[in-house]
Amino acid sequence: MAGLFINGAVDDASVKAFDELENSVKSLINAAIEARKHAYCPYSKFAVGAAIQTDDGHIYTGSNIENGAYSASLCAERVAVAKAVSEGKRQIAAVAVVGLQENSFTTPCGLCRQFLMEFAKTDFPIYVAKPINPPLRVLCTSISQLLPKSFKLDF
Ligand SMILES: [Zn+2]
Numbered sequence: 001m002a003g004l005f006i007n008g009a010v011d012d013a014s015v016k017a018f019d020e021l022e023n024s025v026k027s028l029i030n031a032a033i034e035a036r037k038h039a040y041c042p043y044s045k046f047a048v049g050a051a052i053q054t055d056d057g058h059i060y061t062g063s064n065i066e067n068g069a070y071s072a073s074l075c076a077e078r079v080a081v082a083k084a085v086s087e088g089k090r091q092i093a094a095v096a097v098v099g100l101q102e103n104s105f106t107t108p109c110g111l112c113r114q115f116l117m118e119f120a121k122t123d124f125p126i127y128v129a130k131p132i133n134p135p136l137r138v139l140c141t142s143i144s145q146l147l148p149k150s151f152k153l154d155f
Helices: 023-036 076-086 110-117
Strands: 014-017 048-054 059-063 092-099 125-129 137-142
Touching: 023 048, 023 059, 023 076, 023 092, 023 125, 048 076, 059 076, 076 092, 076 110
Parallel strands: 092 125
Antiparallel strands: 014 137, 048 059, 048 092, 125 137
16 A cells, blocks of 8 residues: 555555454554543543553553643553653553544654654554454554654764
């Protein structure tokens, strides 16, 4: 497939059937679906779940946490990263994100892409699905596809 237009141009991303994915990827997506159930989103009503697998195989999950002072809100991806990093894990191996938008995949926002990139020793896959169990289709992309030419502080 030559290019894909989902929340903007995503080159080289592909949409696969959930059933085609490896069991480890299915587990990561299912963890994100479970995490989404804990979303605190009374203002937007837009629940998102995320699951991050670190290089040692552990999975850390997050859901979005909104706040009445809107700018204090946290996305699911950053919650999951904060849980991993605060427990000493600093290398992301894979990410799953789930949100329910009828006509598009819920890819990480720009802020979360930068936040995720901080813990990318190498490129890692990002799987985006709808929170339906099982999700039918999964957008398979990566952090470098979603955030090309990213900023990295390099002393
Ligand atoms: Zn975000």
